[in-house]
Amino acid sequence: MFTLAEENYLKTIYHLQQNVGVEVSTNAIAEKLETKASSVTDMVQKLADKQVLSYVKYKGTTLTEKGNEIAVNIIRKHRLWEVFLVEKLHYSWDEVHEIAEQLEHIKSESLIDRLEEFLGFPKVDPHGDPIPDQNGQFKKVEKQLLSQLAKGQKGICVGMKESERNFLRYLDKRSIAIEAEITVISKEDFDDSMQIEVNGNRFFISKKIAENLYVKIF
């Protein structure tokens, strides 16, 4: 039905649509896919013919309902495979994305549903991102950056913005992981550093760290 390249375009456009506003620009797509704007124009015209996005010259693109469904399904596959790699094959957070990028394109009517069942219908992937169900439904996780919390607020760690290895190792050392409860003990105005408590341990973290951790308030 759709080629690997086409699927990657749809997924990328979907993600850009969430972050920014409505219309997704040619250059934005090119940057994300590490390709050239001219290549994007070509592909976007082809995908418009296939009715999965609407495209207005010089203006940008938006996914159609159909395009959205396809994109969400790829994301569903990506995230379920990530869960498999971490839960069953014991990979760590930062190692799974690249492999999932390949696995998400495996074509089969039933495979992903069976995988989902095998995994016990997980609701989030190893990075705290929600996993769409068979119908593409999922609750947007209300995550915000830890840096946005005020003194005294609590949050549950649901993900990381970056997943650079050094950063993940830093977190591991302090037992900060998905599901960990984090309390802001104090916050410095001049450098935005904060003292937090995790699992009974208190320590200081810099602004940079706090801006890379997503938490869910409850």
Add this chain to the structure above:
Amino acid sequence: MFTLAEENYLKTIYHLQQNVGVEVSTNAIAEKLETKASSVTDMVQKLADKQVLSYVKYKGTTLTEKGNEIAVNIIRKHRLWEVFLVEKLHYSWDEVHEIAEQLEHIKSESLIDRLEEFLGFPKVDPHGDPIPDQNGQFKKVEKQLLSQLAKGQKGICVGMKESERNFLRYLDKRSIAIEAEITVISKEDFDDSMQIEVNGNRFFISKKIAENLYVKIF
């Protein structure tokens, strides 16, 4: 390193090399891959440049040591994924090949080794074919066709030649499966049909059935 198309050529040439003699003909490859001879010539020349096979015009090709290794590794991946699909996701024999054809091309240094461990280092795939280890080593299963057994001989079912759905369903109904012990009770000369016993049950099978079941004598 190698594209999906290249990997499929290597795998196919490997299989043809086992069945027939030494040199693999252009037409044989074309037939297996359901492509045209001219396409094969092109690809085979490219693969010769890449040192994975040797090619003599009008004569045929043979895999080099390197080509052999690559082919065996793809087969290793294919068969391990087949085990995963059957054992963990509860697919039946005849449903897994197509999906494994895709999964065998996933690229990762560690993935297949972790999968192998997760599966408990299986030695054979769901069709009774041996699974090469990390070094490409495997024992050739000494299988022969059930039709070649004489009256009174016993064998253990290790695989099927064809895996057409109807055939597999026929087998299921008679509880003939991998590992089942089959005894030849009698054999008719005029039509090569035979009476066999499986799990205490006796019944007649035609020549066609007997020629599609592989057994191992012990």
Add this chain to the structure above:
DNA sequence: AAATATATTTAGACCAGACTAAAAAAATGA
């Protein structure tokens, strides 16, 4: 409102991997 800068599209090319049609080599057999 021009002039300039930036974003986007078009035109033309390339590569991988396939195809058809024609040419050439090898095998077959009268």
Add this chain to the structure above:
DNA sequence: TCATTTTTTTAGTCTGGTCTAAATATATTT
């Protein structure tokens, strides 16, 4: 052996997906 058939290769074309360079549209300054 020489004519015919079969196999294989070559030549030329196509499609998907990419690229560079040039053209054109939009945005930003002056």
